[in-house]
Amino acid sequence: MDTQIDDGKRLQHWQKSKALMIRMMVLWFVFSFVIHGFVIVFNNVTIPVLNFKLGYYLAGQGSLIVFVIMIFVFARRQNAIDVETGVAEKDE
Amino acid sequence: MSNQNEDAFVKNLPRIYGLYTGAFVVFVLILAVLEQVGIPDRIIGYVFMFMTIAVYAAIGIISRTARVSQYYVAGRQVPPVFNGMATASDWMSGASFVGMAGSLYLLGYDGLAFVLGWTGGYVLVAVLLAPYLRKFGAFTVPDFLGSRYDGNFARVIGIIVLMACSITYVTAQIYATGIITSRFTGIQFEVAVFFGLFGILVCSMLGGMRGVTWTQVAQYIILIIAYLIPVIWLSTKVTGFPIPQLTYGSVLDQITTLEAEQGVEKSYVAAFTNYTPFNFFALIFCLMLGTASLPHVLMRFFTTPSVKAARLSVGWALLFIFLLYFTAPAYAAFARYEILSNVVGNSIASLPSWVSSWGDIGLVSIDDANADGILQFSEFTINRDVVVLATPEIAGLPYVIAGLVAAGGLAAALSTADGLLLAIANALSHDIYFKMINPEASTRLRLIVARTVLIFVAIFAAWLASTRPSDILSMVAWAFSIAASGLFAPLVLGVWWKRANKQGAIAGMLSGFILCCIYLFGTKYGGMALWFNVPNISAGVFGIPVSFVVMVVVSLLTEPPSEKIQTMVDNVRIPAGTTMTGTDDSQEIYG
Numbered sequence: 001m002d003t004q005i006d007d008g009k010r011l012q013h014w015q016k017s018k019a020l021m022i023r024m025m026v027l028w029f030v031f032s033f034v035i036h037g038f039v040i041v042f043n044n045v046t047i048p049v050l051n052f053k054l055g056y057y058l059a060g061q062g063s064l065i066v067f068v069i070m071i072f073v074f075a076r077r078q079n080a081i082d083v084e085t086g087v088a089e090k091d092e
Numbered sequence: 093m094s095n096q097n098e099d100a101f102v103k104n105l106p107r108i109y110g111l112y113t114g115a116f117v118v119f120v121l122i123l124a125v126l127e128q129v130g131i132p133d134r135i136i137g138y139v140f141m142f143m144t145i146a147v148y149a150a151i152g153i154i155s156r157t158a159r160v161s162q163y164y165v166a167g168r169q170v171p172p173v174f175n176g177m178a179t180a181s182d183w184m185s186g187a188s189f190v191g192m193a194g195s196l197y198l199l200g201y202d203g204l205a206f207v208l209g210w211t212g213g214y215v216l217v218a219v220l221l222a223p224y225l226r227k228f229g230a231f232t233v234p235d236f237l238g239s240r241y242d243g244n245f246a247r248v249i250g251i252i253v254l255m256a257c258s259i260t261y262v263t264a265q266i267y268a269t270g271i272i273t274s275r276f277t278g279i280q281f282e283v284a285v286f287f288g289l290f291g292i293l294v295c296s297m298l299g300g301m302r303g304v305t306w307t308q309v310a311q312y313i314i315l316i317i318a319y320l321i322p323v324i325w326l327s328t329k330v331t332g333f334p335i336p337q338l339t340y341g342s343v344l345d346q347i348t349t350l351e352a353e354q355g356v357e358k359s360y361v362a363a364f365t366n367y368t369p370f371n372f373f374a375l376i377f378c379l380m381l382g383t384a385s386l387p388h389v390l391m392r393f394f395t396t397p398s399v400k401a402a403r404l405s406v407g408w409a410l411l412f413i414f415l416l417y418f419t420a421p422a423y424a425a426f427a428r429y430e431i432l433s434n435v436v437g438n439s440i441a442s443l444p445s446w447v448s449s450w451g452d453i454g455l456v457s458i459d460d461a462n463a464d465g466i467l468q469f470s471e472f473t474i475n476r477d478v479v480v481l482a483t484p485e486i487a488g489l490p491y492v493i494a495g496l497v498a499a500g501g502l503a504a505a506l507s508t509a510d511g512l513l514l515a516i517a518n519a520l521s522h523d524i525y526f527k528m529i530n531p532e533a534s535t536r537l538r539l540i541v542a543r544t545v546l547i548f549v550a551i552f553a554a555w556l557a558s559t560r561p562s563d564i565l566s567m568v569a570w571a572f573s574i575a576a577s578g579l580f581a582p583l584v585l586g587v588w589w590k591r592a593n594k595q596g597a598i599a600g601m602l603s604g605f606i607l608c609c610i611y612l613f614g615t616k617y618g619g620m621a622l623w624f625n626v627p628n629i630s631a632g633v634f635g636i637p638v639s640f641v642v643m644v645v646v647s648l649l650t651e652p653p654s655e656k657i658q659t660m661v662d663n664v665r666i667p668a669g670t671t672m673t674g675t676d677d678s679q680e681i682y683g
Contacts, residue, residue: 005668014665021588024219032212032380033373039201039363052341056361059204060421061337064211068414071218071407078223079400087666089398 005087013085020081024074031063031070098167105174113313119143120317124492133491137276140495144314144502145291151307156298160535163300163542164231164518166395170305175401176408178305179392181312183210183409184416185261185508186268187568189315190501192417194479195565196424200360202367203424206565207417209376211410213383218406221384222393224587226402228664229671230394232515233387233579234523240586241597242657244528249601251519253578254387256609257571258512259553261386264567265509266292266557269502271477274453276498281453282558288502289554292509297543301395304510311503312412318500319416319423322484322493326426329487336422343425350432354469360428371626375569378632382572385579388508388515399667427483435486436469443467446485450478477564517546562616569629570612577635578605581643589647590661596647604639608632 035042035058042055050057082088123136157163170178188210196203230236234254238247269288274281299307327336330343347360358365364372383389392409396402435443440460450456455475458467474482481501484493521542526533533541561567581600585592611631614620626633652658663669 005666010662010666017665021219024215028212028215028219032208032376036208036373037369043361043363047341050338050341051345053344053361055363056201056204056344057341059201059208061418063208064414064418067211067215068407068410070215071410072404074215074218075400075403075407078403082400082667087668089400089667 009085009087013081013087016081016085017078020074020077024070027066027070031066035063098169102169102171105171109174109309109313112310113317116314116317120492120496123495124490127490127492134278136491136495137498140499141273141276141502144499145506148291148307148310148503148506149294151310152294152297152299152303155303155306157300157302160538162302163539164394164522165391166301166305168395169397170395172396172401172405173408174309175305175392175396175405176410176412177312178308179389179405179409180412180416181308181315181504181507182304182392182511183389183413183508184315184504185568186265186501186505187564188416188420189319189504190268190271190480191477191564191568193420193423193427194474194476196421197427197474197479198476199366200358201363202365202372204421205367205372205375206379207420209379210383211413211417212376213380214406214410214413216380216384217389217393218403218410220584221390221587222406223399223403223667224664225390225583226393226396227399227667227671231522232518233390233583234519235527236586237582237597238523238527240657240660241582241592241594242653243594246582246594246597246601247523247527249598249605250579250582251523253575253601253605254519255516256605257386257575257578258388258516259549259556260567260574261388261571262509262512262516262550262553263556263561264564264571265505265512266554267560267567268477268505268564269509270557271453271455272481272498272501272505275450275478275481276495281560285554285557288506288509289550291502291506292513293547293550297546300539300542301391301514304514305395307510308507311507315500315503315507316412316415318496318503319419322487322489322497323419323423323426325489325493326430326483326487327422330426330429336426337418340422340425343422343429347425347428347432350429351469354432354436356469360425368625370624371630374626374630374633378573378576378630378636379569381576381580381636382632385575385583386572387519387575387579388511390583391515391518392511423480423483427479427486430483430487431472431474432469434488436467436472438467440465440467444485444488446482450474450482456482475563513546513550516549517542520545520549566629570631573608573612573628573630573632573635574605576632577608577639580636581639585640585643587661587664589644590658591647591652592643593647593650593653595650596643596645599646600639600643603642604635607638608635611635 039055043053045054047054047057127136161167192206225236228236234247234250237250266285266288270281270285273284273287323336324334327339328334331339333339344361393402396405447456455478457473459471461471481497484497521538525541526538578601582597608631611634612628615622615628
């Protein structure tokens, strides 16, 4: 199955995919856990105009926005990797 | 239905759902006018309940299907945006809609663990799992486990974990429909749970994945409108600006001031007043990994037309989920503000009628501790599962808004229950019956088995719900811990670690799942002491690492998987080429 794709291409594709995965997981870890560890410090800062305490805002809204953007960016980057290494799906 | 018809249907989707949304808005406006001319509240409640359930049932009946691939994976042609919407309502259950803002109301900052945990998990779904499972081409999650880990042993354990988490989860949904139905129709709770079943069964039984998908899109539209309208209304009323997600920062300030006047010691915005930091992060961890392990969510990504579409569809799903999740803290803040500023401080004898209507079913209670006839904040108890449903009435909004919120809560609970029951029935009919007991079974017989099983599972869950095992959020959080402990390691390592083998997967799944269940049941029913003070909703914090370690160690101690399986993993990792299962998607059942 899929023998027309040679091992070199596969290896290149998988190494790039792994690197992207690791970058995404680091970002995920930072915005899920690390920044909220500093909530007590961040709560001393008030966001101007909106009046949110920064620590509360990051958990209630900030991280969520980052997650949504992350997935769309990931979908685009991974797709670029697939096309570049020649393992993308044929257009249907 | 021929393929051409199906293509035309897919092209027309934006128009169909546009019209549907317009019709729903008109329906709500008509009810609003009827309320003004004096139609009683109870009638409005009835109309909302029965009209929306009738619409879902109608969609279920129109989308009924006789084709195997339509029944299991909606023909693999659901466009990413619509699959995103369906996933969002599949995902957002009674816990998100009915329970979450209530927990935020009670827990303040610490409740945000739910908001974070139930969104961040999608990053894991998108990056680690969804595109690969889609490429694999399975019909169900146990199907993947059975093929990757070479045999029915892994498949069966996968099914056991799936059943355990899905039944816990579906029980919470039926419980939520019971609360809503009994409050808005006056039927007794124990009877009302069985009413919710009707709507659930019609959609998932007749149409399979196809019916459930198109019903879930319809349910998303109703639930998101129903959640946003009351908060936008409150935001305009309190701050004069209609975007609650931006205005509730100032409301949090006012809450802090009002709480100080009432002598409330824990500040609403301060962190770690209810949970320790460790428990806060443990809960986030379990909810996120659970998200990436729940079969009823993962199977939604089997329905997209391509691997590329599967990735994109996770993004849309989280965007649609985000719309509700970043509103929930605002909902909670306005609810708390209304109670502190308009309810507290009044004479107890003159409280409005919602106090007694919720009090009658035991969900709101008032105890005049200092006997001065005036309500203090500490004398007012509200169950976390009714904050969302009761806030429109508490804030004095028209009853039609309360009815709308009830309809939204019902949509959320029903849509998730549909997806869960389908996951359970598919596992039993496809994985157990077809793959293990009777591989010769005709497709027709397989669907009859699936539908019969569905009814029994649903009745069992309704009975369980009628015993009120716990609050909605806890039941749902248990399901996440169970799923993550049993399934996360074998799913992720199955794609990302070629060396993972059958023995490792079986040992890992069993040890994680059993440990999680022992902790859950031991601490809940057996009087077992908590380990490191971790509450049982975060039981996965023990099960997940154990399953990983056991799986890796056992895999390394036994021989590597066969050449054939290693090639399969290689092919799952690249989008090009055919799916692995090679299932004949074109079978007709009545052919």
